[in-house]
Amino acid sequence: QVQLVESGGGSVQPGRSLRLSCVASGSILSPYVMGWYRQAPGKKREWLATITQGSLTDYADSVKGRFTISRDNNKNSVFLQMNGLQPEDTAVYYCAKIGPSPTVWGQGTQVTVSS
Numbered sequence: 001q002v003q004l005v006e007s008g009g010g011s012v013q014p015g016r017s018l019r020l021s022c023v024a025s026g027s028i029l030s031p032y033v034m035g036w037y038r039q040a041p042g043k044k045r046e047w048l049a050t051i052t053q054g055s056l057t058d059y060a061d062s063v064k065g066r067f068t069i070s071r072d073n074n075k076n077s078v079f080l081q082m083n084g085l086q087p088e089d090t091a092v093y094y095c096a097k098i099g100p101s102p103t104v105w106g107q108g109t110q111v112t113v114s115s
Helices: none
Strands: 003-007 010-012 018-025 033-039 046-051 057-059 067-072 077-082 091-099 109-113
Touching (some): 003 091, 018 033, 018 109, 033 067, 033 077, 046 077, 046 091, 057 067
Parallel strands (some): 010 109
Antiparallel strands (some): 018 077, 033 046, 033 091, 067 077, 091 109
């Protein structure tokens, strides 16, 4: 069973960037579709981006053009580059193995954007 651990969160000012990492253990990531999600206080978990086994990507409209998902199968990792962060991006960010099922979640990493 794959296990996922996110890192790279923190507190930044508006307009700055962060790069989140998700490292897998227990299994290689290359056969899986991977994704990033976030959950802000009092809100539902929101899908942000997906990357397929062949590195095809898709993004939610809320982050398209600002966030970039990537993967490095040699490092068994998935990344989320976040540029132009705004206060509304404040949330706990989760990495997930989406497919094939079952979905597996990481524990999340907090991102706080404030001046």
